[in-house]
Amino acid sequence: MNTGSSFDFNGSGFTSARTRDRLITRLMTQGIRDARVLDVMRQTPRHIFLDEALAHRAYEDTALPIGHSQTLSQPYIVARMTELLLAAGPLGKVLEIGTGSGYQTAVLAQLAGMVHSIERIKPLQDKARERLSGLGLHNVRLRHADGLQGWPGEGGYDGIIGTAAALGVPSALTDLLAVGGRLVLPVGAGQQQSLVLVTRTVEGLRQEVVEPVHFVPMLGGTVG
Numbered sequence: 001m002n003t004g005s006s007f008d009f010n011g012s013g014f015t016s017a018r019t020r021d022r023l024i025t026r027l028m029t030q031g032i033r034d035a036r037v038l039d040v041m042r043q044t045p046r047h048i049f050l051d052e053a054l055a056h057r058a059y060e061d062t063a064l065p066i067g068h069s070q071t072l073s074q075p076y077i078v079a080r081m082t083e084l085l086l087a088a089g090p091l092g093k094v095l096e097i098g099t100g101s102g103y104q105t106a107v108l109a110q111l112a113g114m115v116h117s118i119e120r121i122k123p124l125q126d127k128a129r130e131r132l133s134g135l136g137l138h139n140v141r142l143r144h145a146d147g148l149q150g151w152p153g154e155g156g157y158d159g160i161i162g163t164a165a166a167l168g169v170p171s172a173l174t175d176l177l178a179v180g181g182r183l184v185l186p187v188g189a190g191q192q193q194s195l196v197l198v199t200r201t202v203e204g205l206r207q208e209v210v211e212p213v214h215f216v217p218m219l220g221g222t223v224g
Contacts (some may be wrong), residue, residue, distance in 0.1 A: 020191070023059045023157050027079050034083045040110045041079055046072075048131055049101035066101045068121050068223070071216060073163060077195075078104050081184045084197055084210065085113065085159035093156065095160075095176060097147035097185075098163035102128030108161070111135040116140075116154060118147040121223045132176055145221050150176050157181050164218035165193050174198055186215040 024042050032038060047058035049072055054064050063071040082104075085091060091112035099105055099119035105128060109115045117123040130174050132140050143151060148170055149160075156178040162185035173183055177200040187196045195210040 004008055017205045019059045023061060023075060026061050027076055033078045034086055036086065036111060037079050037083050040107050041075065044106050046103060049103040062067055069216065070100055070124065072101045072103055073118060077213060078107060082111065084184045085161060085182055088104050088180055091158045094159040095151060096161050096163065096176050099125055099128045099142060100163055102131045104163055105140060106132060106135060106137055114139050116151050118143045118145050118151060120146055120221065135170055144222060146222055148172060148218065148220050162186065162218060165215040166218045169196060169198055186213045
């Protein structure tokens with residue numbers, strides 16, 4: 001693929017099929033079962049979402065820094081959160097709070113009809129936009145804003161995913177869920193964080209704790 005981008009979409013030795021397959025095998029041993037998620041993560045070039053100095057570690061199952069005190073989430077967590085969203089059925093429209101590097105966005109864009117993604121740090125959003133465009137993922141709308149406020153004028157989301165830890169479950173986000181829609185969000189502070197799944201039913205909201213996690217905190221405001 002010749003994208004004209006500054007990112008190395010073709011990759012090099014560390015992005016071999018064997019290297020990627022090792023990661024997928026590890027995800028499967030950790031309990032990821034959705035074949036759609038596994039296939040997308042096998043095909044998505046995670047190395048382009050990192051600075052060149054860290055690209056050789058792209059297919060390790062670990063979180064990695066992307067600058068601005070933010071991280072590229074551990075592949076297992078990306079797979080787990082995506083799998084939880086998909087478990088309720090097809091995803092027409094998804095909202096992501098925290099675009100970051102754009103990796104989770106890219107995974108979602110290959111599994112949903114439309115992805116809206118909000119990032120508060122403009123330099124991260126600019127890089128993510130270039131990566132997503134280079135991958136030919138054109139069903140993504142990006143917004144530079146405070147994700148805790150949601151996306152004004154939008155709603156009826158089949159899925160909402162948060163890529164940083166909130167202190168609680170924001171009603172500004174649950175209000176945007178369609179009936180049957182799911183919110184997957186890390187909640188808590190410091191070492192006391194849990195991945196929470198909130199489902200909107202006709203009777204109201206149903207909430208369950210999935211597993212312990214560790215994310216950077218979700219902050220308000222924007223950074224130019």
